Amino acid sequence: MLPDAYDKLRVARHEIGHALVAIRFGIDFTKIDLFESGSKLGGLQVVLGQKKQTDGYVSMLLAGLICEMLCYNDHRINMVPDFEYLISDSYLGSSNDYDQACDLVWDMMDDSKADAYLLSIWHDVVIYLKSKIGLIIELADVLVQKNELSKSEIEAFLSANAK
Numbered sequence: 001m002l003p004d005a006y007d008k009l010r011v012a013r014h015e016i017g018h019a020l021v022a023i024r025f026g027i028d029f030t031k032i033d034l035f036e037s038g039s040k041l042g043g044l045q046v047v048l049g050q051k052k053q054t055d056g057y058v059s060m061l062l063a064g065l066i067c068e069m070l071c072y073n074d075h076r077i078n079m080v081p082d083f084e085y086l087i088s089d090s091y092l093g094s095s096n097d098y099d100q101a102c103d104l105v106w107d108m109m110d111d112s113k114a115d116a117y118l119l120s121i122w123h124d125v126v127i128y129l130k131s132k133i134g135l136i137i138e139l140a141d142v143l144v145q146k147n148e149l150s151k152s153e154i155e156a157f158l159s160a161n162a163k
């Protein structure tokens, strides 16, 4: 069953968040796709074998959730995130992203540093995506119409709209 229009827009905004942060950190991917087979919530097809940049990967993984929160004016974006609460019904699609981000962080440092690290990444991604919110809204509308966007299409859109 296809997601309804509202869900589709929500997924598009989530995926655009992943894509913009991936591009920012030079993480390669082929396309974003609202109907990737096997994944109800779409997906960013990342080219594997590039895990060298932990900051970039953690940022990219959190960016979907953060982008949704920004687009839907979730006031919790400005507070220290309580992930148990965030990864609740309205952000169900982000729980896997968050688990992957935590796995990366926990591999790299002990728990006492992990929270502060995640928080600094969180705030950095919030600031970055906030600065692109107009583009995000426009690009998500294009993605809803076309169902998929390649990395080069997104990059072309970004350079055409660069000030």
Ligand SMILES: [Zn+2]
Pocket: 014, 018, 064, 065, 093, 094, 097
């Ligand atoms: Zn995601």
